[in-house]
Amino acid sequence: MSALAEVAAAGGRVWAEGDKLKYRLPKDRADLLAELRERKAEILAELRGKDAALLARCKTACKGLSLWPEELMAHLDDGDKTAILSGDPAELGALRCMAEGLSERLRTGTLPPHLHGAYKRLEQQLAEHPSQRFACEVLTPDADPVLVAVCVRGAGFATLRITRERYDEGKLLEMVHRWNTRGDLL
Numbered sequence: 001m002s003a004l005a006e007v008a009a010a011g012g013r014v015w016a017e018g019d020k021l022k023y024r025l026p027k028d029r030a031d032l033l034a035e036l037r038e039r040k041a042e043i044l045a046e047l048r049g050k051d052a053a054l055l056a057r058c059k060t061a062c063k064g065l066s067l068w069p070e071e072l073m074a075h076l077d078d079g080d081k082t083a084i085l086s087g088d089p090a091e092l093g094a095l096r097c098m099a100e101g102l103s104e105r106l107r108t109g110t111l112p113p114h115l116h117g118a119y120k121r122l123e124q125q126l127a128e129h130p131s132q133r134f135a136c137e138v139l140t141p142d143a144d145p146v147l148v149a150v151c152v153r154g155a156g157f158a159t160l161r162i163t164r165e166r167y168d169e170g171k172l173l174e175m176v177h178r179w180n181t182r183g184d185l186l
Contacts, residue, residue, distance in 0.1 A: 003035050003043055013078060016047040018142055050085060057084055061095040065103040068161060070143045072099050115149060115159065122151035134179045148172065
């Protein structure tokens with residue numbers, strides 16, 4: 001049994017964030033931690049392979065819609081991802097239905113749940129800092145494109161799509177700081 005399968009069977013979860021391996025293990029299964037550490041490179045490769053396969057299926061599901069595959073992926077829970085990776089045609093059809101629903105919600109202005117939470121956090125940040133006019137949160141730091149939620153005081157929300165090649169967190173923060181300190185809006 002693979003380390004990932006063993007963790008899942010125990011009720012835990014493993015995911016990758018960049019080159020770091022993140023995990024949640026049941027309290028009584030701390031014994032799995034040594035195996036995760038020992039096989040980190042192998043596990044990261046397996047997770048990246050699954051992410052690439054999932055992204056390919058999300059791209060197919062989003063074809064012809066005003067929805068980015070990364071937006072669809074951000075909406076999927078672990079159970080959805082496992083089912084979709086099984087390749088079952090019914091699951092792939094369900095993924096297309098989910099993509100169509102999310103695309104429609106974006107078109108009509110009804111926010112998908114993962115964006116709703118980000119925008120609520122940004123609104124709270126602006127409420128706590130009255131002099132600030134802009135707030136942003138990186139939603140998918142390891143994806144391509146990188147999705148960034150932006151809230152502009154008194155104007156609304158947007159999701160920026162920045163290609164991984166052009167994404168620079170330092171420049172983004174510098175730009176937001178500059179926008180927050182300028183006298184004119186743009």
